[in-house]
Amino acid sequence: MEEAKEQIRPMPRIGELAPAFEAVTTQGVLKLEDFKGSWLILFSHPADFTPVCTTEFMAFAKIHPELQKRGVELLGLSVDSVSSHIAWVRNVEEKAGVRIPFPIVADLNKEVSMAYGMIHPGDSKTETVRCVFIIDPNQKIRTILYYPLSTGRNMDEIVRLIDALQTVDKHGVATPANWRPGDKVVVPPPNTQEMAEERLKQGYECTDWYLCKKKL
Amino acid sequence: MACVSPDGKPTESGTKMLRAVQAGLKSPEEVAQETGLPLFKVRSGLRETTQAGLTEQKEDRYKLTEKGAKLLG
Numbered sequence: 001m002e003e004a005k006e007q008i009r010p011m012p013r014i015g016e017l018a019p020a021f022e023a024v025t026t027q028g029v030l031k032l033e034d035f036k037g038s039w040l041i042l043f044s045h046p047a048d049f050t051p052v053c054t055t056e057f058m059a060f061a062k063i064h065p066e067l068q069k070r071g072v073e074l075l076g077l078s079v080d081s082v083s084s085h086i087a088w089v090r091n092v093e094e095k096a097g098v099r100i101p102f103p104i105v106a107d108l109n110k111e112v113s114m115a116y117g118m119i120h121p122g123d124s125k126t127e128t129v130r131c132v133f134i135i136d137p138n139q140k141i142r143t144i145l146y147y148p149l150s151t152g153r154n155m156d157e158i159v160r161l162i163d164a165l166q167t168v169d170k171h172g173v174a175t176p177a178n179w180r181p182g183d184k185v186v187v188p189p190p191n192t193q194e195m196a197e198e199r200l201k202q203g204y205e206c207t208d209w210y211l212c213k214k215k216l
Numbered sequence: 217m218a219c220v221s222p223d224g225k226p227t228e229s230g231t232k233m234l235r236a237v238q239a240g241l242k243s244p245e246e247v248a249q250e251t252g253l254p255l256f257k258v259r260s261g262l263r264e265t266t267q268a269g270l271t272e273q274k275e276d277r278y279k280l281t282e283k284g285a286k287l288l289g
Binding site: 030031 | 218219254255257259261263264
């Protein structure tokens, strides 16, 4: 008997357009293009009614108002059914008093999970790992995070990433390690020798010609 | 469907969207602003109400159909 060959699909990458999809969710059938013009955080979780995922969902619900202020929508995903998602979010509200305000994709046929490389067979052949895709208003992938099944995500980092990406876009700068809003930003490095010499005269706080910071 | 229940009645958010396009052609952005619903939900909802014959799409704007008006009462 011929062995079924595993289908190899390319993983989405930063800077590329996010793979289009149309999916059944807890808030109706949604297409990726429905989010055009907003930032979108598409995130997967392994399964409904599991402990780490429940803590994460409550944490995502907690940062939802902060994300809304920044023009960001949330979209969850797992390979569970819509009925399971509905039962789970109702349970979370009943037992923990937390309302889940964002839609959740019921990716039973794994179409979206496969397109986004959310199933990592080394960790689980049947469940999605904890992925985060930050997609900008032009539907380009700007950040990808992967966490294993065992470890819940850090919401502060997700909000920080949004702040950093939006600052980068608005001011044409970069952000240094552990940057937080209000901190100095990095001026993009010069491309020519002439620019490098001029850079040092421009009043930035420079460690050297290639590492200059400024206040916004 | 998210905006129209299986019994054919519009949901609360569906009713808001239908009422918003009752007065004439409106874009999803205008409907979102008027109803306070997220834009992604309005885009998806108007697609659904159009498939159900309750709204009609003209370019990127929507209006209520006779069937939609009857449903609203």
